[in-house]
Amino acid sequence: MQNQTKNRGPPNNAMANIENTDTLSTAININSNGLTQHTFDAIVVGSGISGGWAAKELCEKGLKTLVLERGRDVKHIKDYTTALKSPWDFDHRLINTQKDLEECPIQSTAYDEGNKHFFVNDKEHPYIQENPFHWIRGYQVGGRSLTWGRQCYRLSDLDFEANSKEGIAVDWPIRYKDLETWYSYVEQYIGISGRKEGLSQLPDGEFQPPIAFNCIEDYFAERIKKIYSDRVVTPSRVANLTKGLSGRGPCQYRNLCSRGCPFAAYFSSNSVTLPAAFATGNLSLIPHSIVIEVLYDKEKKRANGVRVIDAITKQTTEYYARIIFLNASTIATAAILLNSTSSSFPNGLGNSSGQLGHNLMDHFQLAGATGIYEGYKDKYYYGRSPGSIHVPRFRNIDEKTKRSDFIRGYGLQGKGERLSWDDMYATTEGFGVDFKDKITKPGTWEIMMGGWGETLPNFNNQITLDETKKDQWGLPLVKVEFKYGENEKAMRYDIKESCAEMLEKTGFKNINAFEYDKPPGSAVHEMGTARMGLDPKTSVLNAFNQLHDVKNVFVTDGSCMSSSATQNPSLTYMALTARACQYAVDEMNKGNL
Amino acid sequence: MNRRKALLGTALISGIVYSGYKLFDFFTPHNIEKLDLNKALIDELAEIIIPRTETPGAKDVLAGELIIKLLKDCTTTNTQNNFIAGLMQLKSAAISEYGKEFLNCSLPQQITLLNIIEQDEKPFNGIVWKIQKKLLGKSFIYTLKEYTTKAYCTSMLGATQGLKYVLIPGRRLACTDAEPNQKSWATQ
Numbered sequence A: 001m002q003n004q005t006k007n008r009g010p011p012n013n014a015m016a017n018i019e020n021t022d023t024l025s026t027a028i029n030i031n032s033n034g035l036t037q038h039t040f041d042a043i044v045v046g047s048g049i050s051g052g053w054a055a056k057e058l059c060e061k062g063l064k065t066l067v068l069e070r071g072r073d074v075k076h077i078k079d080y081t082t083a084l085k086s087p088w089d090f091d092h093r094l095i096n097t098q099k100d101l102e103e104c105p106i107q108s109t110a111y112d113e114g115n116k117h118f119f120v121n122d123k124e125h126p127y128i129q130e131n132p133f134h135w136i137r138g139y140q141v142g143g144r145s146l147t148w149g150r151q152c153y154r155l156s157d158l159d160f161e162a163n164s165k166e167g168i169a170v171d172w173p174i175r176y177k178d179l180e181t182w183y184s185y186v187e188q189y190i191g192i193s194g195r196k197e198g199l200s201q202l203p204d205g206e207f208q209p210p211i212a213f214n215c216i217e218d219y220f221a222e223r224i225k226k227i228y229s230d231r232v233v234t235p236s237r238v239a240n241l242t243k244g245l246s247g248r249g250p251c252q253y254r255n256l257c258s259r260g261c262p263f264a265a266y267f268s269s270n271s272v273t274l275p276a277a278f279a280t281g282n283l284s285l286i287p288h289s290i291v292i293e294v295l296y297d298k299e300k301k302r303a304n305g306v307r308v309i310d311a312i313t314k315q316t317t318e319y320y321a322r323i324i325f326l327n328a329s330t331i332a333t334a335a336i337l338l339n340s341t342s343s344s345f346p347n348g349l350g351n352s353s354g355q356l357g358h359n360l361m362d363h364f365q366l367a368g369a370t371g372i373y374e375g376y377k378d379k380y381y382y383g384r385s386p387g388s389i390h391v392p393r394f395r396n397i398d399e400k401t402k403r404s405d406f407i408r409g410y411g412l413q414g415k416g417e418r419l420s421w422d423d424m425y426a427t428t429e430g431f432g433v434d435f436k437d438k439i440t441k442p443g444t445w446e447i448m449m450g451g452w453g454e455t456l457p458n459f460n461n462q463i464t465l466d467e468t469k470k471d472q473w474g475l476p477l478v479k480v481e482f483k484y485g486e487n488e489k490a491m492r493y494d495i496k497e498s499c500a501e502m503l504e505k506t507g508f509k510n511i512n513a514f515e516y517d518k519p520p521g522s523a524v525h526e527m528g529t530a531r532m533g534l535d536p537k538t539s540v541l542n543a544f545n546q547l548h549d550v551k552n553v554f555v556t557d558g559s560c561m562s563s564s565a566t567q568n569p570s571l572t573y574m575a576l577t578a579r580a581c582q583y584a585v586d587e588m589n590k591g592n593l
Numbered sequence B: 001m002n003r004r005k006a007l008l009g010t011a012l013i014s015g016i017v018y019s020g021y022k023l024f025d026f027f028t029p030h031n032i033e034k035l036d037l038n039k040a041l042i043d044e045l046a047e048i049i050i051p052r053t054e055t056p057g058a059k060d061v062l063a064g065e066l067i068i069k070l071l072k073d074c075t076t077t078n079t080q081n082n083f084i085a086g087l088m089q090l091k092s093a094a095i096s097e098y099g100k101e102f103l104n105c106s107l108p109q110q111i112t113l114l115n116i117i118e119q120d121e122k123p124f125n126g127i128v129w130k131i132q133k134k135l136l137g138k139s140f141i142y143t144l145k146e147y148t149t150k151a152y153c154t155s156m157l158g159a160t161q162g163l164k165y166v167l168i169p170g171r172r173l174a175c176t177d178a179e180p181n182q183k184s185w186a187t188q
Helices: A049-060 A098-103 A162-166 A176-190 A215-227 A269-279 A330-339 A433-439 A486-505 A570-589 B002-008 B015-019 B033-037 B039-049 B063-073 B077-098 B107-121 B126-136 B140-153 B156-162
Strands: A039-045 A065-068 A283-286 A289-297 A302-310 A316-326 A367-373 A379-382 A389-391 A410-418 A445-453 A462-470 A476-481 A509-515 A553-555 B173-177
Touching: A039 A049, A039 A302, A049 A065, A049 A269, A049 A283, A049 A316, A049 A570, A065 A269, A065 A316, A176 A570, A215 A389, A215 A410, A215 A445, A215 A486, A215 B173, A269 A283, A289 A316, A289 A330, A316 A330, A316 A570, A330 A462, A330 A476, A367 A486, A389 A445, A410 A486, A433 B140, A445 A486, A486 A509, B033 B039, B033 B063, B033 B077, B039 B063, B039 B077, B039 B107, B039 B140, B063 B077, B063 B140, B077 B107, B077 B140, B107 B140, B140 B156
Parallel strands: A039 A065, A039 A316, A065 A283, A316 A553
Antiparallel strands: A289 A302, A302 A316, A367 A445, A367 A509, A379 B173, A389 A410, A410 A445, A462 A476
């Protein structure tokens, strides 16, 4: 298997990379009144951040591609209905109602009145929590690429080698060199602002100029550099354009990204990859299409299509293709495979290892600190930054930074701002002119930061399908079991301590080190339910994200992750997707798929 | 202390005592119409907190209306109850202390009453407050200030005149010199 991982770079010109003219499909145009044909070269399940990439890459390589999205359509700009609204345009001024909390107890922890239409309704889309686990979802074209945090960080060999070195779970079947050029390819295409730091644990990428620090962030970064030899404060690497790119952006500094950006200044499927896929003429996209299962042809030993139920009419249909990409998101993709049972795969398609659905991970963000700084009273800022500060991992990097209390590490993310009315009404005493004066003036500078910790893969953290309970489409409910382990708990304590220490040593006051009990899943970084690995006996996917058991099925969303690392993972999903698409088309051309 | 006791009775003394009325209807909806019936009082309280100066005040932005809306739609039952009970207590305190309706008291008298209750409801921070807030809901003055501030700062007049607001900044100046009498940004 190892020789499969030879370093193949991305195409220099993706548009020209069309070798495969021998396609199965015949019809080209699909009108919205009904499909004229059901056979394609490729099917992509899901249109979120990785599905959008699969669609773009496959379409640009000349494959007639069908994208199935379970939710409604969301058209770029036209359907960003709240994007240009001011606070007073909202009935409850962006405050969630009690009805929100009752009907959407999970999603309402992540949404507000400005973006709630990009989140599901918990009542309509139930799942079972064996332990508290927040499954935040956006069922629509574009998925959660509309509401994501946009932080983009490369994994390094510190991450890819960790499982192997520590004997945890399974080794990643790839190394940094396998992804390096694909990271560059994706970064250049989507546009990421950031600063090169030359760190081995957080490789530099292809960056636009960073979003500049304000004066407290600058001060903090300078002081940290002087005091600590092992850490650096860098502008977060975000998929927000500081310069125009291919007719998109630049960022207008509204900091309302999650409502959809009419300037296309942050990356989403809706604004970037899906339009590129449509431009090829090869894309068919059908919303309201819930994939029930992947169909398996026992004779040919390959998947031949998917069965779909229309979310509105509840009619079922089948679509067929030579290759299938599953990009429904970590939990949903595993659920589809678990539900795809046959005599060949009684426990779910591609599940001969018994690992499917297991090893669920999420980053934990349960601790951090705040502190205020009594200075720079004469300084302020203009424009609302969609970025933040980032302190790349500094624990267990080498012998010098080795900890005895936990393995792996965490990154810190935070923000420096002057306190505003929303921070001050609770602590400003009195009534009248003085109160008004205080809360309408900029307050002291404050830095808030918190950890994004690596969660170890654990077989017992899993999703399964309930045997009796079904949703309104007759599909079995997903059941999530998840608990943090001792390593995460020890790390959580250190996050709190180190945040407080860094603020204290750099001259901040009133330091408040905090821990909170957000349920796992709250980082919206769920991953790992169909892990990659070298051995088909212990992993679900190979080094090119193919099911070991069924080679024409690819999984390139978060399910594939063999470990969680500390980095926000979407960039890695995109790079893995682009790489898997190239491989899939190469294999098709060779007649192997 | 004695004065406060005399003024407010035992219900508001300290810590969790303000939940004294929980004994009979803590988690059941209070008479929510009391909010509408006391709209004039809520209007006035909001204006006392954020008065019109050279910039608009709470009445100018119709804060009272929004405070009632938020109390009805966005507030837990126990915080609603605390609020309504707080209103009633404030009214009776005005009569027992000054012999007239709160709305007929002078501004200094009104502020005196509000200050006493605010001091009584402290702390607004720390662990005691967190537990209190979680178990018993937010206190009367806390909610009053929270919603008055939100109503004002998210309104068009408040955001654009009381504070500073730009819908589309278009650029980022990471470090600027604060203007004399610099107003805070309405949104972050």
